[in-house]
Amino acid sequence: MGYSLPKEQRIQLLRKSGALVEKGNTDPEVIQWVVVDLNTQVRLVTTGHNVSALTAAHRLIKRVTNGAHKAAIVIVADDSSKLPPIRAAVQRKRLRVLSEEDQLLQTRRGKIIVRNRAFTPGTEPYTDTDLEELTAGGIHARANWTRLLANSRGKSIAYELMAKAIRHSAQGVIRDPAFKLLLWHTGSVPYTFPRNWDPALVHMITDNAYGEADERVTEAIKAIETFAAPGPAHIVVRTIDTDMLIQVLVAPVLPPETVGGSLLVQFKNELVDAVAWKSFLDAGSVNRLASSALMLVLASGCDYNVGLTPYGYRNAAIVQAAENTATFCFIDREQDTCTVDLVQLARAVRSIKRTSPLKDAGAFGDELENATYTVAYFSGIKRKRGGPERSRATVLRTRASQTGDSEFETFMDLAREQPSTALTLAF
Numbered sequence: 001m002g003y004s005l006p007k008e009q010r011i012q013l014l015r016k017s018g019a020l021v022e023k024g025n026t027d028p029e030v031i032q033w034v035v036v037d038l039n040t041q042v043r044l045v046t047t048g049h050n051v052s053a054l055t056a057a058h059r060l061i062k063r064v065t066n067g068a069h070k071a072a073i074v075i076v077a078d079d080s081s082k083l084p085p086i087r088a089a090v091q092r093k094r095l096r097v098l099s100e101e102d103q104l105l106q107t108r109r110g111k112i113i114v115r116n117r118a119f120t121p122g123t124e125p126y127t128d129t130d131l132e133e134l135t136a137g138g139i140h141a142r143a144n145w146t147r148l149l150a151n152s153r154g155k156s157i158a159y160e161l162m163a164k165a166i167r168h169s170a171q172g173v174i175r176d177p178a179f180k181l182l183l184w185h186t187g188s189v190p191y192t193f194p195r196n197w198d199p200a201l202v203h204m205i206t207d208n209a210y211g212e213a214d215e216r217v218t219e220a221i222k223a224i225e226t227f228a229a230p231g232p233a234h235i236v237v238r239t240i241d242t243d244m245l246i247q248v249l250v251a252p253v254l255p256p257e258t259v260g261g262s263l264l265v266q267f268k269n270e271l272v273d274a275v276a277w278k279s280f281l282d283a284g285s286v287n288r289l290a291s292s293a294l295m296l297v298l299a300s301g302c303d304y305n306v307g308l309t310p311y312g313y314r315n316a317a318i319v320q321a322a323e324n325t326a327t328f329c330f331i332d333r334e335q336d337t338c339t340v341d342l343v344q345l346a347r348a349v350r351s352i353k354r355t356s357p358l359k360d361a362g363a364f365g366d367e368l369e370n371a372t373y374t375v376a377y378f379s380g381i382k383r384k385r386g387g388p389e390r391s392r393a394t395v396l397r398t399r400a401s402q403t404g405d406s407e408f409e410t411f412m413d414l415a416r417e418q419p420s421t422a423l424t425l426a427f
Contacts, residue, residue: 082211
């Protein structure tokens with residue numbers, strides 16, 4: 001998943017927060033744990049036209065440790081059988097299915113059409129026969145991973161091969177005596193090397209029903225911090241999904257009682273100090289942090305929403321509002337709930353300058369549902385069932401249909417009302 005805030009604005013915000021770590025300012029020998037989102041790393045270690053899964057696994061382990069030879073490695077991957085329903089909409093959007101007219105146009109441009117999608121020659125999905133041969137060849141079979149990852153069946157085979165290859169690499173390569181690795185892909189029991197991992201820690205890492213690697217990453221961080229307590233934990237996360245910036249704000253990680261620990265997030269090109277990032281927005285309240293996180297999600301959006309720019313707002317203004325926002329998002333860990341006060345949220349949005357007052361993309365109920373769901377999902381509530389269900393903005397749609405106003409206008413009018421349980425989204 002990714003945070004869609006433009007890179008220039010994201011870097012500017014990180015610099016302002018003091019969270020952007022310059023190259024050379026970290027000591028890899030301090031790192032005790034490396035947590036890896038496998039789905040974000042595979043393309044980085046499979047460059048070239050003829051790469052075997054085993055070669056990719058060797059590259060992966062070398063890349064993620066990056067000098068931290070004594071660090072324990074926790075690798076988590078998507079389990080497609082457990083992905084939330086909303087994820088299917090994202091995957092369909094990414095497929096870029098073409099109409100017949102567009103397919104003819106792309107064919108004239110030299111593209112290859114496979115199942116209503118256009119590919120540059122040499123990047124099209126492997127045929128079923130090709131995939132059967134690759135499967136038979138196993139972790140030693142050489143492949144063009146761009147082609148292997150170009151459709152759902154190829155991806156499934158790719159990650160199965162990677163999982164096997166990582167296990168083979170862990171067992172077959174002589175590394176530092178302190179080398180430890182845990183791999184959780186499918187099923188409920190992860191692979192561990194060597195077999196002397198503390199079963200309590202293994203249970204804490206896997207004691208959830210998430211299918212997305214993103215959420216498994218934050219669950220692993222929380223488990224490691226809990227396991228290390230009362231001592232500090234020094235952790236590096238390897239991902240390219242920039243919405244990890246939102247996740248660390250609302251997930252139950254970096255507890256205030258833990259002193260002296262560190263959490264660094266290594267994106268593709270930036271290294272971020274998550275402690276500094278969280279401190280920048282932390283006003284001493286979990287709920288204020290959650291409210292800031294929701295406001296940031298409304299700037300450009302994440303995978304599940306598009307943000308407020310289609311409704312006449314500039315990202316810079318929304319981000320600025322996130323730095324000192326009111327409280328409208330409430331996380332109750334004991335009750336395992338997340339609640340958004342729509343009146344207070346509407347007041348916060350109304351306080352932001354709307355550059356284009358006539359701009360209204362429509363269907364704001366969908367945007368509201370998806371943005372609030374993102375924060376609730378990232379918060380870790382309902383973890384034992386893989387996250388919450390979406391809360392429906394029925395009251396917004398009902399009022400809009402009665403008045404004839406747009407759903408966004410109806411939402412903004414909520415700012416004039418008094419907060420009530422009827423005007424909330426509860427997860």
